[in-house]
Amino acid sequence: MLNEYHCWLQRRTVKNPALQAPVLQTVYAHSGGEVASQAAEEFRRGIERLLGFSPAMYPLSAGTGESVGVYLGTIATLEKQLPRAAGKLCAGGFVIKTAGKNLLIAGQDEAGLLYGVFRFLSLLAQGKAEDNIDLQEEPASPLRIINHWDNLDGTVERGYAGPSLFYRNGHFDYDPQRIEDYARLLASVGINRISINNVNVRAEAKLLITEAYLTDAAALAAIFRRFGIRVFLSINFGAPWSLGKLPTADPLDPAVTTWWKERAALIYRYIPDLAGFLVKADSEGEPGPFQYGRTHADGANMLAQAVKPHGGEIIWRCFVYNCQQDWRDHSFDRARAAYDHFMPLDGAFDDNVILQIKFGPYDFQVREPVSPLFGALRKTRHIMELQITQEYTGHQIDLCYLPWLWEDIMRFDTAYGPDSRIKDLIGQHSEGRFPIEGFAAVANTGLDRNWTGHTLAQANLYGYGRIIWNPALSAAEIAREWSVLSFGFGPAAHTAENLLLKSYPAYEKYNAPFGVCFMVTPGLHYGPNIEGYEYSRWGTYHRADAQAIGIDRRPAGTGYSDQYAAKNAALFADPASCPENLLLFFHRLRYDYIMKNGETLLQNIYDTHFEGYDEAAAMLEQWKGLKNVLETDVYQSVLSRFERQLANAREWRDQINTYFFRKTGIGDKRGRMIYE
Amino acid sequence: MLNEYHCWLQRRTVKNPALQAPVLQTVYAHSGGEVASQAAEEFRRGIERLLGFSPAMYPLSAGTGESVGVYLGTIATLEKQLPRAAGKLCAGGFVIKTAGKNLLIAGQDEAGLLYGVFRFLSLLAQGKAEDNIDLQEEPASPLRIINHWDNLDGTVERGYAGPSLFYRNGHFDYDPQRIEDYARLLASVGINRISINNVNVRAEAKLLITEAYLTDAAALAAIFRRFGIRVFLSINFGAPWSLGKLPTADPLDPAVTTWWKERAALIYRYIPDLAGFLVKADSEGEPGPFQYGRTHADGANMLAQAVKPHGGEIIWRCFVYNCQQDWRDHSFDRARAAYDHFMPLDGAFDDNVILQIKFGPYDFQVREPVSPLFGALRKTRHIMELQITQEYTGHQIDLCYLPWLWEDIMRFDTAYGPDSRIKDLIGQHSEGRFPIEGFAAVANTGLDRNWTGHTLAQANLYGYGRIIWNPALSAAEIAREWSVLSFGFGPAAHTAENLLLKSYPAYEKYNAPFGVCFMVTPGLHYGPNIEGYEYSRWGTYHRADAQAIGIDRRPAGTGYSDQYAAKNAALFADPASCPENLLLFFHRLRYDYIMKNGETLLQNIYDTHFEGYDEAAAMLEQWKGLKNVLETDVYQSVLSRFERQLANAREWRDQINTYFFRKTGIGDKRGRMIYE
Numbered sequence A, B: 001m002l003n004e005y006h007c008w009l010q011r012r013t014v015k016n017p018a019l020q021a022p023v024l025q026t027v028y029a030h031s032g033g034e035v036a037s038q039a040a041e042e043f044r045r046g047i048e049r050l051l052g053f054s055p056a057m058y059p060l061s062a063g064t065g066e067s068v069g070v071y072l073g074t075i076a077t078l079e080k081q082l083p084r085a086a087g088k089l090c091a092g093g094f095v096i097k098t099a100g101k102n103l104l105i106a107g108q109d110e111a112g113l114l115y116g117v118f119r120f121l122s123l124l125a126q127g128k129a130e131d132n133i134d135l136q137e138e139p140a141s142p143l144r145i146i147n148h149w150d151n152l153d154g155t156v157e158r159g160y161a162g163p164s165l166f167y168r169n170g171h172f173d174y175d176p177q178r179i180e181d182y183a184r185l186l187a188s189v190g191i192n193r194i195s196i197n198n199v200n201v202r203a204e205a206k207l208l209i210t211e212a213y214l215t216d217a218a219a220l221a222a223i224f225r226r227f228g229i230r231v232f233l234s235i236n237f238g239a240p241w242s243l244g245k246l247p248t249a250d251p252l253d254p255a256v257t258t259w260w261k262e263r264a265a266l267i268y269r270y271i272p273d274l275a276g277f278l279v280k281a282d283s284e285g286e287p288g289p290f291q292y293g294r295t296h297a298d299g300a301n302m303l304a305q306a307v308k309p310h311g312g313e314i315i316w317r318c319f320v321y322n323c324q325q326d327w328r329d330h331s332f333d334r335a336r337a338a339y340d341h342f343m344p345l346d347g348a349f350d351d352n353v354i355l356q357i358k359f360g361p362y363d364f365q366v367r368e369p370v371s372p373l374f375g376a377l378r379k380t381r382h383i384m385e386l387q388i389t390q391e392y393t394g395h396q397i398d399l400c401y402l403p404w405l406w407e408d409i410m411r412f413d414t415a416y417g418p419d420s421r422i423k424d425l426i427g428q429h430s431e432g433r434f435p436i437e438g439f440a441a442v443a444n445t446g447l448d449r450n451w452t453g454h455t456l457a458q459a460n461l462y463g464y465g466r467i468i469w470n471p472a473l474s475a476a477e478i479a480r481e482w483s484v485l486s487f488g489f490g491p492a493a494h495t496a497e498n499l500l501l502k503s504y505p506a507y508e509k510y511n512a513p514f515g516v517c518f519m520v521t522p523g524l525h526y527g528p529n530i531e532g533y534e535y536s537r538w539g540t541y542h543r544a545d546a547q548a549i550g551i552d553r554r555p556a557g558t559g560y561s562d563q564y565a566a567k568n569a570a571l572f573a574d575p576a577s578c579p580e581n582l583l584l585f586f587h588r589l590r591y592d593y594i595m596k597n598g599e600t601l602l603q604n605i606y607d608t609h610f611e612g613y614d615e616a617a618a619m620l621e622q623w624k625g626l627k628n629v630l631e632t633d634v635y636q637s638v639l640s641r642f643e644r645q646l647a648n649a650r651e652w653r654d655q656i657n658t659y660f661f662r663k664t665g666i667g668d669k670r671g672r673m674i675y676e
Helices: A022-026 A034-051 A110-125 A176-188 A202-211 A211-225 A254-268 A294-310 A334-345 A401-409 A454-470 A475-487 A492-508 A566-573 A580-586 A603-626 A632-664 B036-051 B110-125 B174-189 B203-207 B211-225 B256-270 B298-310 B336-345 B403-411 B455-468 B473-485 B490-508 B566-573 B581-587 B603-622 B632-664
Strands: A027-028 A058-060 A071-073 A094-099 A104-109 A136-137 A143-147 A193-195 A230-235 A276-279 A315-318 A353-358 A383-389 A437-441 B026-029 B056-059 B069-076 B094-099 B102-107 B134-138 B143-147 B191-197 B228-236 B274-277 B313-317 B355-356 B382-387 B438-442
Touching: A022 A027, A022 A034, A022 A104, A022 B143, A027 A034, A034 A110, A034 B069, A034 B438, A058 B438, A094 A110, A094 A383, A104 A110, A104 A401, A110 A176, A110 A475, A143 A454, A176 A211, A176 A294, A176 A454, A202 A211, A202 A230, A202 A254, A276 A294, A276 B110, A294 A315, A294 A334, A294 A353, A334 A353, A383 B036, A401 A454, A401 A475, A437 A454, A437 B069, A454 A475, A454 A492, A454 B473, A475 A492, A492 A603, A492 A632, A492 B403, A566 A580, A566 B298, A580 B056, A603 A632, B026 B036, B036 B632, B069 B110, B094 B110, B102 B110, B110 B134, B110 B174, B134 B313, B143 B382, B174 B211, B174 B455, B203 B211, B203 B228, B211 B228, B211 B256, B256 B298, B274 B298, B274 B403, B298 B313, B298 B336, B298 B355, B382 B566, B403 B455, B403 B473, B403 B581, B438 B455, B455 B473, B455 B490, B455 B632, B473 B490, B490 B603, B566 B581, B603 B632
Parallel strands: A027 A058, A027 A071, A071 A104, A143 A193, A143 A437, A193 A230, A230 A276, A276 A315, A315 A353, A353 A383, A383 A437, B026 B056, B026 B069, B069 B102, B143 B191, B143 B438, B191 B228, B228 B274, B274 B313, B313 B355, B355 B382, B382 B438
Antiparallel strands: A094 A104, A094 A136, B094 B102, B094 B134
16 A cells, blocks of 8 residues: 555565566675665665565675676676676666676666666566666766755745755754655655755855854765765855855955855865755845846856865856836846846856756746757856746645656757757757756655655656656656556556646646736735736736737847747747747737637637636546545545645636636637636 | 824923913822822823923812812812812713813813813813813713734734734733823823734733733733723633633533633633723634524623623624635625624624624725614614724825724714714714714834834824714814824924825825725735735625626615615615715726716726825925924934835826726826826
8 A cells, every 4th residue: 555655665565576586685785885885775675665575685795796696886896797898877877787697786886876776676666677687877967956945944935745854943853764765765766966955045044054053964964975965055145244244245355255265165074075055146135246246157156166176066046037027117028037147148157157047937837938048058057947846836736747847848949950959958968068967946845744745746756856867758658657656556556647647738727828827826826816916026927908918029029039049039939830838928919819729819718727627627536536446544635635626726717717708708609607 | 393202292392371370380189099190190291291390289188269270180079169060971071171260170080080181281282271261071982992903922913013012922021111101192082991902812812811911911901090991802702612621612501601701700800990802703714603503692692791790891893704705706795794794683782792893894995885784783782993003094104194084984974864973873872772882993003113103193093082082073173183282383283284184085096996995915905906806705806897897786786785774775876876985885887987077987097096196296295395394213204104105106006007908998088107
């Protein structure tokens, strides 16, 4: 039966494994560093979890070619056993190979070994561990990062799964066993970096970089380190002023530079392998270089020089925009902000600065175009930021399977020459440009026993790890993997997989129509509020009047479409070629605009909203089919969320439809109920 | 110069008082209870404050008719000195009379003496103390109540003047001198009751009726007692369950009845003159008798019986409505709620239960009709609830002089026979019906040094006391009094008076148009959000579409208009006779409806909003005229609020105008700027 706590690492008896048990009875493990040790321990735990016995563990040196068993090591240490010299893999890469009567799991490095072990266990659990394995993998993304927006008071910004895993009442306060279990889950899908505090660094979090907190931070980092995960700290750009009591935090002020260098040296004494700092600057009220008339390159490079002697890196967020916009001003377009701010700085950043760019120009909306910075940046290290926590996608009340969206992102063609889809641009192998070096995403986890509030939202955490490891994976493949790993073989897995795949289209249908974005309750970001941001300072308007809706982002309008490569600029600028799910992002259109299906825009709004609700209702009914299949508590917990989702979908359907009916006076051509 | 802390009790030298100083040099004061003693002390302090000397104080017995001086006493104790027997006055009434060379101030009771002293001092400060005074006054309202929505954590619900005067960190925590000064201010305008905690009784406030808190509560009550002010406690109807650990709080359960009787006995041991309990039940999530299938009479009477042996009364709020309304349901009308709930219970309440009815059917809106319960209730004691704190009227950022509204309320004719204006129904003199026994209002005070945040908002606290004492006073008269008392004679007083009188019309103009209400930021209640409550559960909708706006509350609509006496029902039901400032409260009208000035409703919306902004701008300019007149800190503090008000007025103007322009496509006929 499902134990929600264990997520996709369920304890179950795998019957008739293709591999003969004898080979799995004995393990010869490379005794290298602590990650290699952890890999061996994970192998032992995994076999026990899936096959019900604990293999005998020996040092690698004890295994001769003759000794039947599993050999765990790095490619270097297993050189003898590997039938042919493996080519050099990327960091984190691994080989799983049957060699005679033995099974070899060899990582390019210790982390690679750990990932190889988890991959083997996953195959075993899925019934895919053949008796003759020959598998070689390497991660597409060197940087596979989880961001925590946890505050030291124990709250989690945009968290929907209970309080923080790390903090309570202003201090580190956690169960080390739970953190180890969390690190295991993350490592099992290839995560190798974690930022442990909110990018909005306020209150006690400003003290994280002081000795009062660094001992505790180091203890937390030590747990993650065993699983190949290095820690980032989010820092406040204003710290020299607010913490250091300097008169300024100007990045070109020598006293500031010195302060950060000394501070970095202090921090690295506690956490020698700290990955670096994550910085949200000049964004939504946070301090930054603009305050001092400096560029973001000035700000980032100053910090980069402070951490460089220690091997650290600076991740600098590009979520910089004017959040004091006047809604009356149609000339300003927030969607332009990231490109306008950072494209002119391409090449101006030090080599240990990495820009973190949100996938779209707005802010994790249900549907928005991929940021025009991707493909365009050629001389600057950068990663893409996704969001696993369901800020705008249902708060882990509504089921919303995010790999559905991520697959679209991975396949988006930036149109900068051949092979310029996002998935082609990832990793160190791209040539002639700086690749997308990986991904960061805000976690959806908290102290809820099932980690993610909605049990099925575990699929989003799993899927994030999987798709950034291998962007060629489809959302459907990932859903299949996760469902089988979580629910085993049977009707529950089948239903779960099916629901995941239905969930995103349904959510998108009942949400803001056709990429218009942000018809959402201000602040909360759950549930509809059609004009909620319409007269606000946030720059996210739809400007619906009695005839038309949307922002004209063509060259004749705000010109946002011209931030893309020529082919895409042309594609987006013409409503006829613009993808319909982004039609109202790029265009202002009359309600009587005829869409591809021959119906008006207005009728399409009505249709999608009736359909989205109906699909949510069908999902609820489908879940009810598991009533006698699943344990009661899991069944009920998910059921109650589907019920809340249906109420939410009803509000979206009716408020959106009523809103446009009131604007236009035109009803649904199929005569369905629209409230006045 | 103005000392904001002293409000309308400024220290200043009154020149050439008409009264000869000699009579004021000597005081013969009745040494009765503590209120009489306080009255004598107030007289002494007041003379010192206004004339610069401290009179010699003697017991009343020392004064013969021959001794020249001021005689302070009750009518009974001054029988000898009063030239003719005064008729019996109401409680709190007083006589101020020159008798030969003496000045007599005689209260019907000790509180009356105190009020007489404050009235005399006010006349003196206003230069109205003639050398031959013969004045007799009595308060129209027996109950003149201030409600505090203070929480024990120190926050104040809907408070805009700093933290609580009474509490901090879960406990009573105050400066006794400041509370005495507060009691003085309140008594000086005739307040005789105060409820000291929020009607939403949560967290530690539930413990106020336990011994852990009652000693402190009694100490606070003792300060107010000296000033003739008795304390109410807000209680939680669910206390027998939540505090007493009984299985129920059902008012008909004998264990519950007993629990409250014992609890009342305990409380009265600490505060023997406690005025009673204030109760918000079955309202916005608070517990109440509905939970147990009981009526509000059942609930109130049960509590009334508990406090009756101690002389206590129960004030029971009528703010009971369905706050889980479905916006789709047009058949339900929140405006009907108070009448629908309480009119059928007329006569069902015990004689120590007093209903507290908000002045309008909604919730302290800028403009709403007077509740139809007034005049209609004939067998139930009741008071009217006003709001001094500026929840919907500008948060003490915007200047909004509330007596302007209160004058309209006082003059509203309920049309239940002759002399049935609200002001006619107040007090104990009405015949054949239960009168309106007085008023309660949420205070606008807090720990800000000037008490009310906006210094000019002191006029609202002053005006509340004055108009409920004497409902025949006009807003203009009160503004004149307050301005002179606060600023003395000169340009500042003139400007302040003038600004007060301009402020309400300006605020009303830029707010929601023509009584449609609630186009306000949800939760916060400051600034516009035209559809903020449109799809919410709160029952306050305007349902604007492309052609029309408003709720039809005629008999053909929700029938709310029929809750009024026939004459008013007819008046309100016809748009032609309905007061235009309530037009959209009672009617759903097309934007092309022609109003009395010959312009369309839409054009009138535009006109009022342009005018409201312009008037706010003019108020700011007018205030700037005091730059070299006032002390810098007072000038600047008010100036910065006028600046914020202007920004707010601009948002109201532009968002309202744009909203209707987008709906209709019709611009301003005068060509003023409406943003798209």
